[in-house]
Amino acid sequence: MELDEQVGKILAYGEICDHCLGRFFGKRSHGLTNDERGHALRVAHEIQGNTPHHEHEGPCWICHDLFDEIGGWADKVVASLSGIGHATFLIGTRVPPLMAESEEMVWSDLGLTGPEPLKSEMNREVGKAVAERTGKAADLAHPDVVAILDLSAGTVGVEITPLFFRGRYRKFERGIPQTRWPCRVCGGAGCERCNFTGKMYADSVEELIGRTVAEAFQAADAVLHGAGREDIDARMLGAGRPFVMEIVAPRRRGADLPSLEQAVNSAAEGRVAISIDGWATRAEVEILKSEKAHKKYRISVEVEGGIARNELEEALDRLRGALIAQQTPARVVHRRADRIRERRVVDARVAGQEDGIFFLDVVGEAGLYVKELVSGDGGRTRPSLAGLVGRPARVIQLDVLEVEGSRERE
Ligand SMILES: [Zn+2]
Numbered sequence: 001m002e003l004d005e006q007v008g009k010i011l012a013y014g015e016i017c018d019h020c021l022g023r024f025f026g027k028r029s030h031g032l033t034n035d036e037r038g039h040a041l042r043v044a045h046e047i048q049g050n051t052p053h054h055e056h057e058g059p060c061w062i063c064h065d066l067f068d069e070i071g072g073w074a075d076k077v078v079a080s081l082s083g084i085g086h087a088t089f090l091i092g093t094r095v096p097p098l099m100a101e102s103e104e105m106v107w108s109d110l111g112l113t114g115p116e117p118l119k120s121e122m123n124r125e126v127g128k129a130v131a132e133r134t135g136k137a138a139d140l141a142h143p144d145v146v147a148i149l150d151l152s153a154g155t156v157g158v159e160i161t162p163l164f165f166r167g168r169y170r171k172f173e174r175g176i177p178q179t180r181w182p183c184r185v186c187g188g189a190g191c192e193r194c195n196f197t198g199k200m201y202a203d204s205v206e207e208l209i210g211r212t213v214a215e216a217f218q219a220a221d222a223v224l225h226g227a228g229r230e231d232i233d234a235r236m237l238g239a240g241r242p243f244v245m246e247i248v249a250p251r252r253r254g255a256d257l258p259s260l261e262q263a264v265n266s267a268a269e270g271r272v273a274i275s276i277d278g279w280a281t282r283a284e285v286e287i288l289k290s291e292k293a294h295k296k297y298r299i300s301v302e303v304e305g306g307i308a309r310n311e312l313e314e315a316l317d318r319l320r321g322a323l324i325a326q327q328t329p330a331r332v333v334h335r336r337a338d339r340i341r342e343r344r345v346v347d348a349r350v351a352g353q354e355d356g357i358f359f360l361d362v363v364g365e366a367g368l369y370v371k372e373l374v375s376g377d378g379g380r381t382r383p384s385l386a387g388l389v390g391r392p393a394r395v396i397q398l399d400v401l402e403v404e405g406s407r408e409r410e
């Protein structure tokens with residue numbers, strides 16, 4: 001079908017605006033707006049058929065003259081974004097299904113090959129108008145904020161892109177979980193068991209860091225993604241555990257990271273401390289989660305009936321480098337699949353001794369259950385320290401000294 005014949009058929013559907021007419025041929029010829037393209041096609045068709053000129057007089061059967069309201073939509077976007085720090089933005093549009101169906105019907109009726117959807121013209125035109133009003137740039141790939149036009153409701157919703165930074169945390173106090181732990185009884189709603197906090201523990205590493213972070217960025221929340229986690233009753237010492245913090249819906253984006261580090265550490269009052277390495281991306285969260293970092297533990301161990309240092313060292317010689325077969329520990333089997341994992345003990349040495357208690361430094365592959373490596377877990381972990389010395393042994397205290405193999409500090 002010739003172009004002019006297609007234009008004639010489109011005009012025969014009903015009263016249509018230049019935007020919608022031009023958009024059916026949106027991918028033909030560059031450097032024109034759909035409005036200009038539509039007007040030119042209308043005029044060319046009239047000259048071709050030698051019929052009187054007829055300007056569009058609304059309402060357009062497809063868009064109901066939506067494009068007359070570009071300025072009004074841009075004003076709504078500017079109002080919705082006021083008070084939200086951003087350098088770049090993107091416009092999205094929720095198009096009512098009937099409106100989309102109208103133009104799609106024409107595409108398929110006429111077999112059009114290069115139409116542009118209404119949604120993308122709306123996004124672009126409102127985006128241009130917003131950029132004019134604010135001097136800010138539209139960014140299709142990584143906008144700081146996305147404003148979503150809801151055409152049916154006449155409203156603008158705002159999604160603020162999260163920010164991420166990476167660092168390491170140390171935890172100096174036992175009994176603090178890494179992340180928030182909802183109350184088992186009420187699931188977070190608040191009940192007598194949890195003193196109406198909704199939480200099992202008053203504080204977490206996530207909150208001790210996140211409260212200051214959320215405040216600094218005027219954010220809705222701050223979520224900690226750790227490279228593994230230590231037990232609640234273990235401290236995290238040494239260089240600290242790598243983490244990425246996700247700042248949810250920040251209304252401020254600029255922050256000086258060294259000052260933030262100071263503010264977090266002063267607010268955490270020596271219970272937790274962080275060092276910040278720099279800004280990060282969501283992709284780094286995935287990398288962090290998948291890294292098979294070795295972990296170094298300092299544990300204190302008690303062997304029933306006592307043990308001589310040389311006997312202990314002989315047992316550690318045999319554990320060093322050994323592949324340990326661990327059936328899911330009895331203490332966690334109620335919430336994890338019961339299966340056998342194999343993890344290597346990279347290193348195991350005596351670090352000191354006091355009143356019959358030995359301090360051991362153990363380096364294990366990610367996922368090694370260290371408490372069970374010592375106790376044998378009733379035969380579920382083999383070999384084990386208890387198994388090798390032939391009597392019960394247990395971990396009294398455990399600290400994580402180091403998480404290795406993760407990104408080096410820059
Ligand atoms: Zn229209």
Ligand SMILES: [Zn+2]
Binds near residue numbers: 191
């Ligand atoms: Zn509760």
